[in-house]
Amino acid sequence: MSRSRITLAAVAAVAAMVVAPAAASAKPIITLSGSTSVAPLTSKLFPAFLASSLGKGKVSFKQYQGGSDVGISDVSAGRVTIGNSSRDLKSSDSGGLTWNKIARDALCVAVNKSNGASNLTTAQVQAIFSGSTRSWSDIPGSGKTGSINLYVRTAASGTQDAFLKLFMGSSTVSNSAAQKASNGLIQSSVKSDPNGIGYVSFDFVGGIKPLQYQGVACTLTNAKSGAYSAVRNFWMVTRGAPTGITSTFIRWVQTSTAAKKIVAAGWVPLV
Numbered sequence: 001m002s003r004s005r006i007t008l009a010a011v012a013a014v015a016a017m018v019v020a021p022a023a024a025s026a027k028p029i030i031t032l033s034g035s036t037s038v039a040p041l042t043s044k045l046f047p048a049f050l051a052s053s054l055g056k057g058k059v060s061f062k063q064y065q066g067g068s069d070v071g072i073s074d075v076s077a078g079r080v081t082i083g084n085s086s087r088d089l090k091s092s093d094s095g096g097l098t099w100n101k102i103a104r105d106a107l108c109v110a111v112n113k114s115n116g117a118s119n120l121t122t123a124q125v126q127a128i129f130s131g132s133t134r135s136w137s138d139i140p141g142s143g144k145t146g147s148i149n150l151y152v153r154t155a156a157s158g159t160q161d162a163f164l165k166l167f168m169g170s171s172t173v174s175n176s177a178a179q180k181a182s183n184g185l186i187q188s189s190v191k192s193d194p195n196g197i198g199y200v201s202f203d204f205v206g207g208i209k210p211l212q213y214q215g216v217a218c219t220l221t222n223a224k225s226g227a228y229s230a231v232r233n234f235w236m237v238t239r240g241a242p243t244g245i246t247s248t249f250i251r252w253v254q255t256s257t258a259a260k261k262i263v264a265a266g267w268v269p270l271v
Contacts, residue, residue, distance in 0.1 A: 027057070027058060027059055027060055028058075028059050028060075028244070028245055029059070029060050029061070029062055029081075030059055030060070030061050030062075030081045030082065030245065030246055030249060031061075031062045031063075031064075031079075031080040031081045031082070032061070032062070032063045032064070032071070032080055032081065032082040032083070032084055032236075033063070033064040033065065033066055033070055033071045033074045033075075033079070033080045033083060033084065034064075034065065034066060034067065034068050034069075034070055034071015034072065034074070034075075034083045034084035034085055034158075034237075035065070035067065035068045035071060035084040035085055035086040035157075035158050035159075035234070036065045036066075036067065036157075036159075036181075036182040036183050036184065037086040037105060037158065037159055037183055037201040037203070037234070038068075038084035038085070038086055038102075038234050038235075038236075039063060039065050039084065040201075040203050040266075041102075041103060041203075041234065041262070041263065041266070041267055042063060042084060043063065044262050045253055045259060045262055046061045046063075048258050048259065048262060049249055049252055049253075049259075052252065052256070052258065054248050054249075054252055055245075055248075055249065055252070058245060059245045059249070064080070065182065066156070067153075067154065067156035067157045067158065067181065067182075068083075068084070068085040068086050068087050068156070068157060068158030068159075068161070069155070069156035069157070069158070070083075070156055071083030071084045071085055071237065072085055072093055072094070072097070072237055075097065075237050075238060075239050076093075076094040076096075076097060076239065078239060081238070081246055082236045082237065082238055082246065082250075083097075083236075083237040083238075084234075084235070084236060084237075085099075085158050085234070085235040085236075085237050086105065086157075086158035086159055086162060086201070086232060086233075086234055086235075087158030087159075087161040087162055087232070087233075088232075088233055088235075090161075096239065096240060097237050097238065097239060097240075098237065098238045098239075098240060098241050098242065099235050099237055100235060100236045100237070100238065100242065100250050100254070101233055101234070101235055101254075101270060102234050102235065102236050102250070102253050102254060102263075102270070103233075103234040103263045103267045103268060103269060103270065104223070104231050104232065104233055104234065104267065104268035104269075104270070105201050105202060105203075105223075105231065105232055105233075105234055105267050105268065106201075106202040106218055106219075106220065106222075106223035106228055106230065106231050106268070107159065107162055107163060107166060107167075107199055107200075107201065107202070107218075107230045107231070107232055108199065108200055108201075108202055108205055108210035108211070108213075108218035108230070109125060109167070109197065109198075109199045109210070109211050109213060109218070110187075110190055110197070110198060110199065110200055110205055110208045110209055110210045110211060110218075111190065111196065111197045111208065111209050111211060112190055112191065112193060112194045112195070112196050112208065112209065113191075113207070113208065113209045114144075114194045115136070115142055115143070115144060115194070115197075115209060116141050116142050116143035116144070117136075117139050117140070117141045117142040117143075117211060118141055118211065118212055119141075119211060119212035119213070119214075119215055120139075120211050120212070120213060121214060122167065122169070122213075122214060124139065125167045125168070125213070126167070126168055126169060126171040128148055128150070128197060129150060129152070129167070129168065129171070129173050129174065129177070130168075130171045130172060130173065130174055131150075131174030131175075131176060131177075133148065134147055134148055135147055135148060136148055136195060144194070144195060146194075146195045147195060148195060148197060149178070149193055149195045149196045149197070150173075150174060150176065150177035150178065150196075150197060150198070151177065151178050151180055151186050151189045151190055151193075151196055151197065151198035152173050152177040152178070152179055152180070152186075152198065152199070153179065153180060153181075153182075153186065153199075154179045154180070154181055156181075157181075158232075159183065159199070159200070159201060162232040163199050165232075166229070166230045166231075166232065167199075167213075167230065180198075183200045183201050183203075183204040184204060186198040186199070186200050186204070187200055187204045187205075187206070187207065187208055190208045191207045191208050202218065202220060202223065202266070202267070203266050203267070205218070213228065213229070213230055214229070216228045216229070218230070220266065220267075220268075223268050224264075224268050224269075231268060234267070236250055236253070238250070254270060
């Protein structure tokens with residue numbers, strides 16, 4: 001072998017020795033997609049975990065949204081590490097998934113701040129969202145006479161699924177309702193529409209008016225005490241049991257004092 005070839009071979013060997021440890025030391029990335037309700041919570045959890053001894057310098061996060069069904073589909077297909085879901089398991093969901101509960105959340109029916117209504121019964125919610133009650137003049141205290149403009153979530157939404165289960169019973173949502181792809185879009189629609197009504201995660205009630213349901217205010221205190229009944233679960237869904245740093249992160253979310261403090265500030269912690 002010529003001296004030049006020997007030199008090139010030696011350089012290549014040294015390069016391999018240098019590159020291999022660098023690749024091995026690359027931080028893993030936990031990717032998430034799914035619920036627009038869960039996203040505000042996880043966005044607060046990421047920096048706290050990265051500041052802890054368990055996560056500091058060991059991992060990074062990348063989060064997408066799209067709705068609970070998107071997250072569940074993504075994790076089932078291996079496109080993300082965790083699928084965030086604000087709905088419970090359905091019989092139609094793929095097998096082989098592990099549902100890791102991380103918190104609970106109040107779901108509020110809300111109107112524009114100009115609306116004088118303060119409380120809705122189950123029958124009234126069902127009549128409004130099914131379309132059988134179409135005028136605010138039929139709702140005591142609203143102080144309005146115009147048509148009721150409905151804002152609901154799309155079929156991919158865990159919030160939509162929770163609303164149907166918690167409020168609607170056997171009733172269906174009117175086909176005339178305007179469908180929105182996120183909590184934020186429902187919030188902004190109701191905020192800008194004096195005749196609007198919709199439903200949002202408690203974290204999205206700013207600028208709009210959450211109504212009492214069955215005489216109980218949709219507040220964090222009432223959700224935590226159990227007085228307010230329209231509460232649903234938040235999940236981190238994994239493909240099989242979580243392992244490695246993903247398992248460490250989820251376990252930290254479920255059990256650490258730091259995570260529980262974050263959850264308690266805007267959601268209902270696990271007991």
